[in-house]
Amino acid sequence: MAEVRFLVSKYNSETDAKPRLQEFRLDPPQGATLLDCLNLIKWKLDGTLSFRMSCRSAICGSCAVRVNGHARLACKTQAADAVIDGRVTIEPLGNMTLIRDLVVDLEPFWASVEKVRPWLVPDDSKKYERERLQSHHDQLKIDAASTCIMCASCFSDCNVMEVDPKFLGPAALAKAQRFVFDTRDAEKWDRLELLGQIHGMWDCTHCAECSTRCPTDAKPLERITELRRAAMAAGMTDNNAARHVLGFRESIGGFKGIGGSGMLNENYLPVRSMGLSIGGILSLIPVGLRMFARKKNPPLIPHVIEKVGEVRKMFRRFDEYNKEGEK
Amino acid sequence: MITHDVVIVGSGLAGLRAAIEMAGKVDVAVVSKVYPSRSHSGAAQGGVAAAMANSSDDSVESHFFDTVKGSDYLADQDAAEIMTRDAPVTITEMERLGCVFSRDEKGRIAQREFGGHSHPRACYAADRTGHALLHTLFEQSMKHKAAVTYYSEWYLLSLIYEEGSARGITMMNIRTGELEVVRAKTVLFGTGGYGRAFKITSNAFACTGDGVMTAYRAGIPLEDMEFVQFHPTGLYGQGILMSEAARGEGGYLVNGKGERFMDKYAKSKMELAPRDIVSRAEQTEINEGRGIGGKDFVHIDLRHLGREKIIERLPQIRQLAIDFLGVDCIDKPIPIQPTAHYSMGGIPVDVDCQVITDEKKTKARGFFAAGECSCVSVHGANRLGTNSLLDACVFGRRAGKAALDYTLSARHESVNEAAELGKARKRLDALLSTPETESANDIRNELKETMSNHAGVYRGAEGLLVAKAALKLLRERFKSVRVTDKGKLFNTELVEALELSNMLEYSEIIVEGALARRESRGAHARTDFPKRDDANWLKHTLARKNADGSVSLGYKPVVITKYQPEERKY
Amino acid sequence: MRYALYTGCVAKGAGRELLTATTYAAERLGIQLNEMKDASCCGAGVVDDDNRLLADSMNARTFSLAEASGLDIMTICGTCQGVMRAAQKKIDGNPDYKARVNAALLKDTGRVYAGKVKIKHFYQIIHEDYGLENLAARVTVKLAGLKVAPFYGCYVLRPHEYSDVKVPDRPDYLEKFIETLGATPVDYPEKLKCCGFPILMSNKTNSLQLSGNAILGAIKAGADCIVTPCPLCQLNMDSYQPEIEAILERKLGLPILHYPQLLALALGATLDDVKTNTHIVRPNKALHEASD
């Protein structure tokens, strides 16, 4: 490969006011990963460069950094694939406090994971001499989440995390999925209850940064949607977000004999989401009035699609779809 | 000074398993240079052995025999028997704690074939078994957080060991650079192996034998250090492991002439012969010019397994080969070579993991060790695949129980905090104030080159003497090694220098042990003494540090209870 | 060029100006649109939170409707585009799943999704089918001097495996588009981030904070307005700008345009033609000047 300019973040919280990008020039050997490059920089050009690493085989989760602005495992990224116009920028993970160069304080990340009580609570009503049985099919439901290597890439790039440090965050939610769906766990309902609270699974915006950055099959957003489906299926709908989902279901597909429109009813939805909360409904008034004033408010008589019967029919078999989808 | 009842160093399988055994019963601290989930145990791929007999008529007896035979009869049979007997209950416990195992059609833990095992005995979680086990214990560690104090990203500097008793440790907070003394009634090491001293290695950067060397410097002898296992399927150039599961699932080893060469070396077991045999077969093919294109690698071919099986059973292997070599094993064979993989040797312990300090098996009070850093010895001269995760789990558990018993009736002994801190400080200051002429990187590279060339798959007196001389020079050069980072926060350059000092010193012990052992046994293959010699060498090496820093060797008998040594054939 | 126009819900509801602008622009460009009056909501990722097979089957129904008409689908909403493409890729990528989707679809609607239809957002059609050079030739009003901050919206970009954008971490189609119209794209750190809309009902503060950060970022970079291919982003950033101002404790006043609005302006539409008077944030001086 030709010479590459590595722009690497350097910072020492004891002495520096803020991080700066330092340039290192290096001709990465054939097949070198970014971790190989960071090591070459450290060993040959600047011994003071500090970063975490251990396994160099994408399994320990230590070496996540931001490459050209996005979280990745340095050891899983070929240098050649990261070069843009002869340059690679390497910075520390986001959403955490910087300690040194590429090293951030991971405590908030571990704390988020701990919040979901990430250990099996076995159903011990029966005494087992041997291992508990779990079908291959059931095991597959927790397989993806169990591949998480706790690299914090998702946590670093999660958009909600940026505005709400109390948000459980993607890794914790993916970890939680692994227990909610574990046939051996006795606390599924308590867990869903816990996850349904504010700063929990319903606070995720679907920005999909987590699944995009995740280097394993854990793919948190997928797991979050599985959790949400489980909560909906269990009827745990006493919150705005779940009511919002119900609002979709009802306005598209119909509700208690009233046919749905096949479309979203933007008047119904916000009100439905607030449930019986007077405060919630009152909070909708300013924006409602504002939109009304600009003739922006959705039509009062909802727009109904043609052949809406087909869609209503699908929604009438809601439970069957859910069951079939489970397979 | 911090005080705990027990301080465990290492948060891999062995350390965490021990901690859980004691959590809530005594005041336990776990010290580790990485966060628990990042310990090297997580990298283990293929499986963990236990005669669960889920898919065959397997028995503990058979597992016991396979282990002893695999060890080339150097294993202590009392220990091997305990390990294989405890295996099913230990694995069942891990399952009960939540470990996500792959399952068979009856919903039981799935089991597969593994080299050297006569039955499908490897319980597995796809090809990330170590990860599944480690994360299960990591989860448990969060559950027990109130009962166990974790010091993650702290580096062990020394063992405080006086008058036959361990009293605590000194350690450095990597994050802040601060030094601390921990006083404890009991010290337990689960610090892992020492495979980093070789050029091609499957081991993580962290596997630098720190615990082993810390014990050695404190006066504990080390057992069987010359036995280092080379795994036959390291990714070419990198050494990153392609799990034995690749062979377990039916992969072929092929040389430059397109031959499945294992039929020349182990006709009945073929690719599934034990690792030492397969690694030597590969090395012989390579040495005799039958590598791929005459080069220093051969192929593992998985194509005939088919896409589906590869994706379901070997997903991680496939991904590694894609990420690191750009080879998708669904349509191409993967280039591989032998890679340094496992440390059979380590801190000598009895079957309850209490450290022993001499040929007479005198026990060290308050000092325990388990997992790869220890030598019980269940693996003897060659460990069977899937037996080391088992070792770490079984003996982590036993160590926890034994250490708990010990601790309950022990008391804290005196520690001179100022003196201990002073010694630790001095060691660091020496590194930080050297003349700065030598590059740590150069020394490390030369060390690895030396060890791979002269103390690798094959060894001979001539090469070992060259290595000995080279190591002496390297250690001399290390005295003026350059540590440019003088800061306190996350000074990884300093940590790497400490690790390098360990690597240099244990390499010397490996070479001395290998030079002395004039026979070939298991992973130790002498070109000049190609035969096993039970009359003279059916014994464990004990290496001890002399006052002048040199190594002296002693020996301790092998425990033979049931199986008399016979020739190993596969 | 003819497409089946999938309007989505917003263009029929709180964002009717989007449909107006789309119709205007398509006419000027000679792109024929057949509105899919029988298509349902895409589910917006929300039905997926409820019932995956239903959400995907509902979309498969929409695809089969387009297939029956022989036309490819044009979307005008980033969320619809992302959701429908994801559904399509999931279905196409897994024959077993496709069979289940089709079995359900057949049972309830008598329809079957074959897998032929292409789904493209208006922006993709401009880029890939129409061509920016062609567009440049049709631009009548050079929006010279106007500084436009592109805001992509999550759904067309992520997860990468479902995205049609070539390098979703460094997309440039909006920038190129803005340049083609004679305006100047401005870069800012939030342009690929989330607007927060999906959690507006459940955590308004977080939702609006996200939009607020984006608006602030664009303002700091000197933007006169934001343009977005997703009407949900538009809705959050425009309709709720007064609340956002309250959260950020500062005035913002940044107009948020739909992609087709900016396009229509460059093709000769007046601000009234694209109904910016229905926006909560009124056009500012720069927008007036540029479009005059």
Ligand SMILES: Cc1cc2nc3c(=O)[nH]c(=O)nc-3n(C[C@H](O)[C@H](O)[C@H](O)COP(=O)(O)OP(=O)(O)OC[C@H]3O[C@@H](n4cnc5c(N)ncnc54)[C@H](O)[C@@H]3O)c2cc1C
């Ligand atoms: C790639 C690979 C694949 C493997 N696959 C298998 C397999 O399929 N089956 C099998 O049975 N075995 C396998 N093994 C071997 C097995 O993984 C290990 O032997 C076993 O996990 C060791 O566990 P441990 O707890 O003893 O040590 P480790 O997991 O290595 O843990 C060591 C701990 O000590 C800590 N430590 C070390 N030095 C210090 C210090 N100075 N200060 C503070 N803390 C320190 C570390 O932080 C770490 O927490 C494999 C090994 C490798 C390299």
Ligand code: SF4
């Ligand atoms: S999809 Fe949800 S959890 Fe994932 S990064 Fe976005 S907001 Fe965070």
Ligand code: SF4
């Ligand atoms: S979910 Fe993925 S990105 Fe997040 S910590 Fe786990 S492995 Fe890393």
Ligand code: FES
């Ligand atoms: S070094 Fe372990 S994941 Fe990269």
